[in-house]
Amino acid sequence: xxxxxxxxxxxxxxxxxxxxxxxxxxxxxxxxxxxxxxxxxxxxxxxxxxxxxxxxxxxxxxxxxxxxxxxxxxxxxxxxxxxxxxxxxxxxxxxxxxxxxxxxxxxxxxxxxxxxxxxxxxxxxxxxxxxxxxxxxxxxxxxxxxxxxxxxxxxxxxxxxxxxxxxxxxxxxxxxxxxxxxxxxxxxxxxxxxxxxxxxxxxxxxxxxxxxxxxxxxxxxxxxxxxxxxxxxxxxxxxxxxxxxxxxxxxxxxxxxxxxxxxxxxxxxxxxxxxxxxxxxxxxxxxxxxxxxxxxxxxxxxxxxxxxxxxxxxxxxxxxxxxxxxxxxxxxxxxxxxxxxxxxxxxxxxxxxxxxxxxxxxxxxxxxxxxxxxxxxxxxxxxxxxxxxxxxxxxxxxxxxxxxxxxxxxxxxxxxxxxxxxxxxxxxxxxxxxxxxxxxxxxxxxxxxxxxxxxxxxxxxxxxxxxxxxxxxxxxxxxxxxxxxxxxx
Numbered sequence: 001x002x003x004x005x006x007x008x009x010x011x012x013x014x015x016x017x018x019x020x021x022x023x024x025x026x027x028x029x030x031x032x033x034x035x036x037x038x039x040x041x042x043x044x045x046x047x048x049x050x051x052x053x054x055x056x057x058x059x060x061x062x063x064x065x066x067x068x069x070x071x072x073x074x075x076x077x078x079x080x081x082x083x084x085x086x087x088x089x090x091x092x093x094x095x096x097x098x099x100x101x102x103x104x105x106x107x108x109x110x111x112x113x114x115x116x117x118x119x120x121x122x123x124x125x126x127x128x129x130x131x132x133x134x135x136x137x138x139x140x141x142x143x144x145x146x147x148x149x150x151x152x153x154x155x156x157x158x159x160x161x162x163x164x165x166x167x168x169x170x171x172x173x174x175x176x177x178x179x180x181x182x183x184x185x186x187x188x189x190x191x192x193x194x195x196x197x198x199x200x201x202x203x204x205x206x207x208x209x210x211x212x213x214x215x216x217x218x219x220x221x222x223x224x225x226x227x228x229x230x231x232x233x234x235x236x237x238x239x240x241x242x243x244x245x246x247x248x249x250x251x252x253x254x255x256x257x258x259x260x261x262x263x264x265x266x267x268x269x270x271x272x273x274x275x276x277x278x279x280x281x282x283x284x285x286x287x288x289x290x291x292x293x294x295x296x297x298x299x300x301x302x303x304x305x306x307x308x309x310x311x312x313x314x315x316x317x318x319x320x321x322x323x324x325x326x327x328x329x330x331x332x333x334x335x336x337x338x339x340x341x342x343x344x345x346x347x348x349x350x351x352x353x354x355x356x357x358x359x360x361x362x363x364x365x366x367x368x369x370x371x372x373x374x375x376x377x378x379x380x381x382x383x384x385x386x387x388x389x390x391x392x393x394x395x396x397x398x399x400x401x402x403x404x405x406x407x408x409x410x411x412x413x414x415x416x417x418x419x420x421x422x423x424x425x426x427x428x429x430x431x432x433x434x435x436x437x438x439x440x441x442x443x444x445x446x447x448x449x450x451x452x453x454x455x456x457x458x459x460x461x462x463x464x465x466x467x468x469x470x471x472x473x474x475x476x477x478x479x480x481x482x483x484x485x486x487x488x489x
Contacts, residue, residue: 051420058379062096065383065429073135074183074378075101075149077171078162079109081260082185084116085371086161088460091117097375101131101141103149103171110142128152146171150178156382157181159211163265165189165416169470176200176208182482185211185374188416191280191399192440192470195391196477207381211387213373216281217388218365219264219335223286226339226363232361234316235338236282238325239304241274243297245422245454246404247271268417276399276425279323283397283425285389288321288397290397293456294424299327304336308360311338316360323397323425331366338362394481395428399437400456407451413462415443429483435459441471 065071076083076099083102090099091114104110107124114122122140125131128151134141135154143149148157150171158175160168160182168189176197184190189197190210191359201208208215219236226233247270249256249263256263268274276295283289298310307326316338318320326336338360339345347358355361380386401413401421414420416439423439431438437445437457445462464471482488 013141049321058376058383061383062094062375062379064096066096071095072097072157072178072379072382073100073155073352074098074157074159074382075103075152075155077103077146077149077158077160077168079104079106079113080161080163082163082371082374083161084113086159086374087113087119088117089371089374091119094375097379099140100135100151100155101125101143103146105144105167107142107144114142116142116382121434131155131331133142146174150174150180154259155180157183157378159183159185159378160189161185161374163188163262165192165443166468166470167474169193172197172199172208173469173473176204176206179204179206181206182208183211183374183381184208185214185370187214187216187274187277187281188440189470190216190389191277191284192438193473193477194281194284195393195395195481196473198391198393199480207385207387209375209377209381209387210281212388213368213370213378214379215333215335215368216285217367219282219337219375220285220389222335222337222363222365228338230342231339231361232342233337233339234313234321235311235336236279236288236321236323237288237304237336238275238278239332239334239336239339239364240297240325240327241332242270243272243275245402248404248419249417251376264415264417267422271404271417271422273399275325276423276455277439279325279344280395280397280399281389281407281426283323284391284395286321286323287392287396288323289319290317290425290428291315291324293320293400293426293430295322295324296453297325297327300329302329304329304331304334304364305356305362308338308356308362311360313340313359316442325362327454331364333368334364334366335368336362336442394483395477397425397430398431398436399423399439400426400431401439401442403451403453403455403457406453407447407455409447411447413442413445413447416440421457429486432478432483432486437462438474441474444468 087099101112119140123134125141125143128148131141131148131152132154158180162168165188168186197208214237223233247267249267252267253263256266300307340359348359351357377388402424404420404422421442435458437459444465
């Protein structure tokens with residue numbers, strides 16, 4: 001969605017937004033908003049010194065597509081809890097946008113997603129031509145063939161919601177090859193090969209984006225607001241209720257059953273892997289690094305506003321800002337940005353607005369609504385070519401694998417959120433220099449030596465599986481983006 005900021009004066013107001021354009025600079029976008037005197041947006045002109053372009057915020061843009069009888073059509077990879085919620089939203093409650101097709105390895109699960117949303121006019125297809133024929137006839141389509149979605153002439157965007165790294169990597173690459181916009185509600189893929197996908201998407205002239213409703217995009221939306229107010233952000237953070245590196249699918253099974261999710265997925269929430277992945281996505285989208293391996297993650301049982309003194313502001317300034325998290329703080333689950341004022345006038349006004357006397361000021365959003373917001377991202381990408389999150393260029397932070405238990409030589413490692421490993425955020429240059437194994441590549445690797453619990457795995461500790469898409473793509477990414485001072489190989 002367009003997040004524009006400003007102060008209304010009578011019937012005309014000027015709005016200022018700032019977008020990160022790289023590690024070293026910020027680009028200011030100036031817009032003029034005309035209202036009818038009550039605050040209702042009539043139209044917006046971006047960059048008033050250049051050509052005037054009509055820009056309509058997402059809800060109005062989707063309303064127009066509905067009135068024109070041509071809703072935004074997107075396809076979904078996956079049929080789990082997040083896919084089910086996303087399709088339920090578009091089928092029952094939203095206008096101007098339609099989840100027209102689902103691809104899932106198990107057809108019956110895809111059919112169940114539509115049935116749960118009240119949609120029964122569904123056909124099983126095998127090819128892109130059959131899928132497009134179904135859409136033209138007003139039906140929804142399900143398939144087990146990813147290429148049917150990628151090669152469709154009618155689908156404008158594809159959404160990857162499987163949470164699986166190998167499958168997600170394969171279909172993400174296929175989508176971009178076919179020139180499709182791609183929304184990743186799969187932070188695991190984003191953190192592992194997101195910069196390469198962005199590089200390839202740029203070459204094809206399409207957008208690859210993280211997803212509104214996921215914590216990284218909520219942080220980036222908040223960050224864009226803070227930048228738009230002319231403040232200097234120094235910390236992008238996630239609020240975490242629990243972290244225990246040794247949780248596993250057995251300990252988390254009751255919670256998973258309660259919420260209709262897989263035990264390994266909710267284990268990744270509890271063992272710290274997911275928050276490391278999410279903050280790596282934020283780091284790669286902002287250029288901010290981590291202060292130390294695993295992040296600082298101070299524990300605090302009060303409000304996030306009262307945590308600003310817990311971070312060393314000189315360290316934050318010197319580093320140019322960091323990504324991190326707060327453990328146990330309120331509101332949870334939420335996200336926050338800590339920023340500083342840039343002059344005395346800003347500081348005085350922030351104090352007057354009850355944000356305190358600084359030097360750090362707290363801004364937060366107390367929720368993230370996952371499947372409720374997927375359609376926002378699809379619309380942003382298709383209608384405005386605006387990504388919710390996307391890497392600036394090369395990786396800034398990686399997520400490396402650590403041993404959850406004592407591991408013995410000859411063991412084949414399991415995946416994220418299982419019994420053997422957990423993930424820790426680490427600066428990419430350090431991870432490359434020390435040959436640390438990304439958590440996104442750990443599954444299927446065979447250990448060549450014994451390792452104690454909490455040891456951080458390296459490439460030299462394992463034999464990597466042959467023939468996987470994610471290992472191939474990650475190798476290409478590492479070759480493309482080499483940190484200064486790190487030797488190839």
